[in-house]
Amino acid sequence: MAGESTPKYALIASTIQDRIISGRYPVRSLLPSEADLVREFGTARATVVRALEFLRLEGWLEAQQGRGRTVLGRPHTERSPAPTRVLRLLAGEDSTHVSLLRAAPVPATDRTADLLGLTTPARVIARRRLLADSGAMPPAFAIVHLPDGIAQRSAMVMNAPIGEDVVSRLSRTGHNPRRITERLTVRPATPREASLLTVHRGRCLLVATLVVLDGEGRPLVAVDAVQPADRTIVEFGHGLS
Structure with a gap:
């Protein structure tokens, strides 16, 4: 049924998480560019941006103006309760x-x-x-x-x-x-x-x-x-x- 399969942005986010955990994307390294990720995953830029924003909100990445996105690693603490x-x-x-x-x-x-x-x-x-x-x-x-x-x-x-x-x-x-x-x-x-x-x-x-x-x-x-x-x-x- 539509909506029950994992959406593409979630699959991209999960793949990036796995690469961070394995060390393929080391902590403090720069993530590949949006253009590189679009080519790799064969999807729209908006889908890649949504995956990256999800990871930023979850504490895996940090966006830096003019530099791209820096890997922070696996979040060390549980997310705080919803306000x-x-x-x-x-x-x-x-x-x-x-x-x-x-x-x-x-x-x-x-x-x-x-x-x-x-x-x-x-x-x-x-x-x-x-x-x-x-x-x-x-x-x-x-x-x-x-x-x-x-x-x-x-x-x-x-x-x-x-x-x-x-x-x-x-x-x-x-x-x-x-x-x-x-x-x-x-x-x-x-x-x-x-x-x-x-x-x-x-x-x-x-x-x-x-x-x-x-x-x-x-x-x-x-x-x-x-x-x-x-x-x-x-x-x-x-x-x-």
């Missing part, structure tokens, strides 16, 4: 803090298909949700995208609220969620987003894209969320050794 801002976007639809606006099957866009490792044309279940203003966190509008097969088996197809959080539901139905990647960008609100979030049109929004991955790096769920940027604080910790 509250991430878990909030995956929370259950309890109607008090998270309201389900609509859940329905839709054709996957090229972007959604790429995030989920699907071959187009494909169908996904889109769960559109509105997250209430909590005082500590601003209101947010989120769309949870699930491949049709995963949504069917985890009973997240129906157009009715689900009280259980997404990660717990996936775990209980045998999908083994293990990691979450997060990408943050900023852009002006669209008219629909401004209306949903009751903000002025053109107001700056923080855009979060989450992908929940299983133990083999296969995407299970993708989430697109927007919230007012001027009330959002994102903090990261970085080691110095």
